[in-house]
Amino acid sequence: MGLYSVGLDIGGSWVRAAIGTREGAILKREAERVSSESGESFIKQIEGLVLRVCDGDLSKVSGIGIGAAGRLDMRKGIVGFSPHTGIRDVPLVEALEESLGKEVILLNDCVAAALAEKIIGAGKGTDDIVYVGIGTGIGGGIVSGGELLLGKDGNAHEIGHMTIDLEGRLACNCGGRGHWEAYTSGSALPIYSRLLAGGYDGVETPLLGRLGSVASSKEIFEAHRSGDAFAKYVLDKAAGINAIGFSNLANLYDPSIITVGGGLALKNVEEVIRPIDQLLPSLSFNRPPKVLPTPLGEDAPLLGAVVSVFELGALT
Ligand SMILES: [Zn+2]
Structure with missing residues (x-):
């Protein structure tokens, strides 16, 4: 078995790649905007990134781990639907195993992050961990009783698509309505703020005055x-x-x-993560868990992809 693995974090906008160890030490990394003109161009991009981070030499690489946003068919190794890109039904695992000659493990990006949390993050020594990523979208991963929960197709836990608004006032990128990520994800906050303006009876403010042109959640923070x-x-x-x-x-x-990980939450810990920790005891039936920013930062899914080869691979 090789000393290293290559991990990939395929998000809504960026694909990140790294070569690393089973302890999660990263030796070299690369990042590019996702190329989703066609399935072939996307596969070529991933192959290129893998080869670049290991300088063209795969001899010391055990395998390749992928954490991908979107709906997967994990058993068939297919990325079916990625809501913020044009990626549709790409047989990523088969294509990479054929071209690179290494075992490929495909997980949801936030499931990979939950695995990283258990092995090298805040969940070390803990058997019951939830990871929530709040970035462009909202995703989740669960370790329960020490086991990573995957679901029949690998799509547990698409928590961003849980319904939190029974009136379904806002449409989600997935085509549904009233879903969590359609309200408080990075891509949704400007839209949600325009919805809220209708029921706001406070003083006029600079943000309200230019709300029609607010394009990013960063402006709201x-x-x-x-x-x-x-x-x-x-x-x-x-x-x-x-x-x-x-x-x-x-x-x-x-x-x-x-x-909690994801760019939106990690760049705005006081506004996003702290209030959840404060509100949770009044809402949770169960003894509330501690809510904290992931110590792995925005690398959590990437590190999960790296360690997945050692934790979940056939040779382990
Ligand atoms: Zn949805």
Whole structure:
């Protein structure tokens, strides 16, 4: 068995690759925007990244781990649907195993992150861990009783598509309505803020005045830091929705900890993660878990992909 593995984190916008060890030490990494013109161009991009991070020499590589956002058919090794890209029905595992001659393990990106949390992160020595990623979308991964939960196709836990608004006021990228990620993910917050403006009866604020042109969630957090009352209203409402999602997870899985990753949450810990930790005890039927930012940072899915080869591979 080789000393190293190659991990890939395929997100909604970026694909990251790294060569690393079973302890999660990264030796070399690369990142590119996802190429999704066709399945072939996407496969070529992944092959190229794998070869670049190991300088063209796969002899010391045990296998390749992939954490991919979107709907998978893990048993057939297919990335079926990636909501923020044009990737559809790509037989990634078979193509890479054929061209690179190494075992390939395919997981959801947040499932990979949950595995990383258990092996090298905040969940070391803990058997019941939930990982939640709040970034462009919202995803999750669960370790229960020490086991990674996968589901029949590898799509447990698409938590971002749990319904949190029975009226279904906002449409989700998946085509559904009222789903969690359609409200408080990075891509959704500007849209959600425009919905909230209709019921806001506070003072006029700079953010409200230019709300029609707000394109990124970053602008809402910046407005909040400059004291904008409407931005605070939006972020309070978002925290309430996030806390409901987290209480559902606490009641379903009774974890010791819920770790939170994803760019939106990690760049705004005080506004996104702290309020959830504060609200959870009043919402959770079960003894509430501790909610904390992942110590693995935005590398959590990538590190999970790296360690998955050693933890889940056929040779282990
Ligand atoms: Zn959805």
